[in-house]
Amino acid sequence: MTSLRNSESRYGVLPMLLHWGMALLIIGLAALGLYMVSLPDAGYDREKITLIVVHKAFGMLALALVALRLAWRLVDMLPRGVEGAPIWQQVAAHVMHLLLYALMLAVPLTGWIMSSMGGYPLSFFGWFEVPDVVAENEALFPFFIELHAWLAWTLVALVAVHVVAALRHHFVIRDASLRRMLP
Ligand code: HEM
Ligand code: HEM
Structure with a gap:
């Protein structure tokens, strides 16, 4: 039976659940992000605003989960490189995983910063208000909108390479x- 923790040769149940759950979450957030920004600003049914509120709550969930995932990575062992794979591929996979982690942090963090700078409230599924992470800043607000979009599309591009590599290996x-x- 697969254990909760990683072993030398495979991932444990918790890292696996976090990996696949977050994969769905991130792909869903990117699709939702793309769709919601394509809607007109003054939609009479306020669909755009509702979707942004939903996007922000799920985005903060992604941030919480990646923090949990990184914490777990610090206390658990990492499986060894796949047997038979050349060293350069093991190094490339490792570097790719670190880049994915960096972007899984940077994308929601820039979203949170952007939302705070714009002076918008950030509700976690109506359960509680997430405090602002920085002060309101009209001058930097547009820059962080761009940065968030740019980092999100970089994450999607790296995920595409990661998926092609995974399927090729299999x-x-x-x-x-x-x-x-x-x-
Ligand atoms: C948003 C989507 C995804 C992200 C951000 C992501 C990220 C990661 C990260 C950071 C790791 C390193 C292990 C860990 O710390 O959990 C990993 C491992 C892995 N991922 Fe993904 N992943 C995504 C989607 C996918 C998909 C769709 C597939 C399969 C088609 C896949 C296949 C794998 C495999 C096979 C491993 C294990 C590689 C190894 O042998 O170490 N991932 N992924
Ligand atoms: C892993 C998590 C996240 C992903 C993958 C993601 C992805 C995206 C994408 C792809 C867009 C559309 C960008 C464009 O093409 O213009 C977007 C827009 C947006 N995101 Fe995120 N996002 C995440 C987390 C967050 C968080 C945590 C917040 C705020 C708390 C947030 C707030 C926003 C807002 C307000 C927009 C619309 C910006 C505009 O008006 O153009 N996002 N996001």
Whole structure:
């Protein structure tokens, strides 16, 4: 049976749940982000505002989950490189995972900063108000909107490379890399 924690050769249940749950969450947030910004600003049914409120709450959930994931990574061991994979691929995979972590943090953080600078409230699913992380700043607000979009699309591009690499390892090279991320 797969254990909660990682072992030398595979991922544990918790890292797996976090990986696949966050994959769905991030892909959903990117699709929602793209759709909501395409809506006109003065929609009479306020659909755009509702979707932005939802996007911000799920985005903060992503931030909380990535923090949990990083904390777990500090206390748990990492599986060793996949057997049979050349060193350069193991290093490339490691660097890619670190870049994905950096962006999984930077994207929601820039969203939070942007929302605070714009002076907008940030409700966590109507449960509580998330405090502002920085003071209101009209001058920097547009810059952070751009930065958030730019970082989000960089994350999506890196995820695409990550997925192609995962599928190539599974179907072409036929090693254990995908299986060790599955129950
Ligand atoms: C992993 C988490 C997140 C992802 C993947 C994500 C992704 C995106 C994307 C793809 C867009 C559309 C960008 C464009 O093409 O213009 C967007 C817009 C936006 N995001 Fe996020 N986001 C995340 C988290 C957050 C958080 C935590 C907040 C705020 C608390 C936030 C606030 C916004 C806002 C306000 C916009 C609309 C900006 C505008 O008016 O153009 N996002 N997001
Ligand atoms: C938003 C989407 C995704 C993100 C941000 C992401 C991120 C990551 C990260 C950071 C790791 C390193 C292990 C960890 O700390 O959990 C990882 C491992 C892995 N991911 Fe993803 N992932 C995403 C989607 C996917 C998808 C769709 C697939 C499959 C088609 C996939 C396949 C894998 C595999 C096989 C591993 C294990 C690699 C190894 O052997 O170490 N990922 N992913």
